[in-house]
Amino acid sequence: MFSERRADERKSDNRQLDSRLDVRDVRPLDDRKLAVLRAIVQDYVGTEEPVGSKALVERHSLGVSPATVRNDMAALEEDGYIHQPHTSAGRIPTDKGYRLFVDRLAEVKPMSAPERRAIRHFLDGAVDLDDTVARTVRLLAQLTRQVAVVQYPSLSRSTVRHVELVALAPAKVMLVLITNTGRVEQRMVDCPGTVGENVLAELRARLNARAGGQRLPDVPGLLEDLPAAFEAADRSVVTTVLATLFETLAEQNEERIMLAGTANLTRFGHDFPLTIQPVLEALEEQVILLRLLGETADAGMTVRIGRENEYEGLNSTSVVSVGYGSGDESVAKLGVIGPTRMDYPGTMGAVRAVARYVGQILAES
Amino acid sequence: MFSERRADERKSDNRQLDSRLDVRDVRPLDDRKLAVLRAIVQDYVGTEEPVGSKALVERHSLGVSPATVRNDMAALEEDGYIHQPHTSAGRIPTDKGYRLFVDRLAEVKPMSAPERRAIRHFLDGAVDLDDTVARTVRLLAQLTRQVAVVQYPSLSRSTVRHVELVALAPAKVMLVLITNTGRVEQRMVDCPGTVGENVLAELRARLNARAGGQRLPDVPGLLEDLPAAFEAADRSVVTTVLATLFETLAEQNEERIMLAGTANLTRFGHDFPLTIQPVLEALEEQVILLRLLGETADAGMTVRIGRENEYEGLNSTSVVSVGYGSGDESVAKLGVIGPTRMDYPGTMGAVRAVARYVGQILAES
DNA sequence: GCTGGCACTCTGCCTTCCAGAGTGCCAGGG
DNA sequence: CCCTGGCACTCTGGAAGGCAGAGTGCCAGC
Numbered sequence A, B: 001m002f003s004e005r006r007a008d009e010r011k012s013d014n015r016q017l018d019s020r021l022d023v024r025d026v027r028p029l030d031d032r033k034l035a036v037l038r039a040i041v042q043d044y045v046g047t048e049e050p051v052g053s054k055a056l057v058e059r060h061s062l063g064v065s066p067a068t069v070r071n072d073m074a075a076l077e078e079d080g081y082i083h084q085p086h087t088s089a090g091r092i093p094t095d096k097g098y099r100l101f102v103d104r105l106a107e108v109k110p111m112s113a114p115e116r117r118a119i120r121h122f123l124d125g126a127v128d129l130d131d132t133v134a135r136t137v138r139l140l141a142q143l144t145r146q147v148a149v150v151q152y153p154s155l156s157r158s159t160v161r162h163v164e165l166v167a168l169a170p171a172k173v174m175l176v177l178i179t180n181t182g183r184v185e186q187r188m189v190d191c192p193g194t195v196g197e198n199v200l201a202e203l204r205a206r207l208n209a210r211a212g213g214q215r216l217p218d219v220p221g222l223l224e225d226l227p228a229a230f231e232a233a234d235r236s237v238v239t240t241v242l243a244t245l246f247e248t249l250a251e252q253n254e255e256r257i258m259l260a261g262t263a264n265l266t267r268f269g270h271d272f273p274l275t276i277q278p279v280l281e282a283l284e285e286q287v288i289l290l291r292l293l294g295e296t297a298d299a300g301m302t303v304r305i306g307r308e309n310e311y312e313g314l315n316s317t318s319v320v321s322v323g324y325g326s327g328d329e330s331v332a333k334l335g336v337i338g339p340t341r342m343d344y345p346g347t348m349g350a351v352r353a354v355a356r357y358v359g360q361i362l363a364e365s
Numbered sequence C: 001g002c003t004g005g006c007a008c009t010c011t012g013c014c015t016t017c018c019a020g021a022g023t024g025c026c027a028g029g030g
Numbered sequence D: 001c002c003c004t005g006g007c008a009c010t011c012t013g014g015a016a017g018g019c020a021g022a023g024t025g026c027c028a029g030c
Helices: A002-014 A031-047 A053-059 A066-078 A095-105 A113-124 A129-144 A197-211 A216-223 A232-250 A262-267 A272-284 A286-294 A344-364 B002-014 B031-047 B053-059 B066-078 B095-105 B113-124 B129-144 B197-211 B216-223 B232-250 B262-267 B272-284 B286-294 B344-364
Strands: A147-151 A160-169 A172-179 A184-190 A257-260 A302-305 A317-324 A332-339 B147-151 B160-169 B172-179 B184-190 B257-260 B302-305 B317-324 B332-339
Touching (some): A031 A066, A095 A344, A113 A344, A160 B172, A172 B160, A172 B172, A184 A232, A216 A232, A262 A272, A272 A286, A317 A344, B053 B066, B095 B302, B129 B257, B129 B332, B129 B344, B147 B262, B147 B286, B172 B232, B197 B232, B257 B286, B262 B272
Antiparallel strands (some): A147 A257, A160 A172, B147 B257, B302 B317, B317 B332
16 A cells, blocks of 8 residues: 555656556666665575565665665565565565566676686596586586586587498498587497498498588488489488488487586575475476576576476576587587575576586587 | 393393303394384384384284383394384384394385386387486386486496497597497597508407407407507507507496486485485485495395495485396396385385396397 | 383473564654 | 654564373283
8 A cells, every 4th residue: 555655656756757557667666776676685695584674774885774775675565576475574585576686786797717717627627528518517516506407519509520330230230420519429220131331331421421510400401312322222221321310310309418416405495395396306307407498598698587487396496597509609508506596696607607618618629 | 221131131031051141133032023123114114203012013913912012122122123212202223123124024025017017118118228227217216216326237247249440530530339238438539640441440350350249358458469460550550549448448437327216305304404415415426326336246136224335425325226237147236225214125126126127128139 | 921000201282472573654854 | 855763563483381192111910
């Protein structure tokens, strides 16, 4: 009631034109209210306890009295940015409050120079792609003290470095696909008949000539007419091999993900098993994690706060994710899952820094 | 005090010869005491609550009164098989109690025929080694409702199916090792100079001729004198490739492990974060898990209860593990991690059954 | 050697109580 | 007009006390 009236008054005071009521976000939050919200978020993230007006003015030099802050808080609550667990308790930011904080009040906190050096050094020690991903995910978990998720460089964005065919038995061929990101996929091919080494050699040469350096999704189109180049007798073998190759290329299921830092979940909150169980369940499902990362925007960092997450089990968590890649282009994504009450600037800084350095490492190797 | 005296009396009553006091396990537990212990374990596993004498006689037809059971319990407690959280609370089995239960009182509960069919069917759907392991670990987690751990068939026990060399660039060769368990390892080799295709072909042929079908640890010995068979100019290349191959063979670090069912940890106990955190930490460390499985006896099932586990963080858990393999021989291990208060017969039955079927699948493929 | 009975102890739960923190609102001042 | 000090109110969280129930050790008797 009270703040309703108040709000209307202020509005007509500030700018007469804003008389269309009840339009979302129509009332501009003045600077002090924003400062109050920022202070609430910061304090709550630090203490995990609802923050009251008195404590606020003590810890941040807002230059006004608690009573004034209380008025601002009432306005913020009415607009849905903060929330009171019980009458006469302090305030807690809502998802919407965090959203505003992330969008307008927080700056990504850059890593310090020593931190950057440490990251760089740690990642430099990796010996192969597996190791790189493993190191990345552990590093991220450690830096953010949250659950880290790293997707392997996806097949669809990479290019063919080499295709190899190996005869293992008269009618059994192993197909090995190596991508520019260092990823190796292998498949067994059961051929319809014995395969001559000369046919295999020719096929191998033609495959690499045409597909080498090409992006994976483009490859099928480029090889369509390949069987025609072979003698009729060999065509069925060629078609079989090609079919397996296309299958390998298309197989999005093979998107792999690595995880670390689940132990950090124990720092989640007080109402333990309830919060943590659905999260653990989500983390077990590669599909869910992939979808989660898939929602990441291609450019820039994505932050999904609380209920903004599609998957219900993660409704009380926030996900900070970003693409990374060997060049300018993102070939995969990585991110962090933590409580909505997280240190957004710090987390975003760490995620961004790690993504940048993995990208560099991949580009070099 | 009281039970001290009592115990001595009973001892001297039973058999006069047993006058050497304080020798471990000197007093044989009569059948009823064992029955009582069994009943306590069963009830406690079911209810998670300390079990008292009255409830015991009600739920199990022991044929005696609560008072009698109390006397037995006092004896069991004195011997360290059970324990009272507080005066006038019920009893809880100790690690030693569970140990006795597992060793002498419990029978592995075989899976029912439909269960076995379901296992078989589920595992049969696997398309490759990765998938087999993934299915196995999920299945195990689901069957036991605990955390499941499956080790990839280890390199050290398997044999060479094929070695392949692929020239990727003038001085860059890819080495691919395929084992009889379907595992594929690849390494890049930077050669000291350009490698001719004819040299590569000869090396490939010789490698497969000598190493094919051999157990991995035996391979280095068999290939020692291989460089001598080549012309002096090519020897440095051969040595480099061999070095990488030996490295791959020796690399015990590459032992991989797959995990599932962490969400089941939430059913652990009441004192939550304290119990679960060290466990989650342990689960993140492949090294710890590998050591854990490494302690598994080569033949037969191993059960490590509570403090029997080397790693401190798992002191309140039990680990049931067993080897599995494609033939008679175990090539890797799998197991389950759960609270000491677990259904041992059921868990052991599930672990054994799953191990058996994975073995069969591997043998067939 | 088992059993019923008894006095005792301890937990878990409920209720009550109280301090503390926080609030909404009002009236007064720059 | 906005800010502020003051005030009465509300609600939580923890401490203190009380009570029922479960479980025990022990004794005397069969």
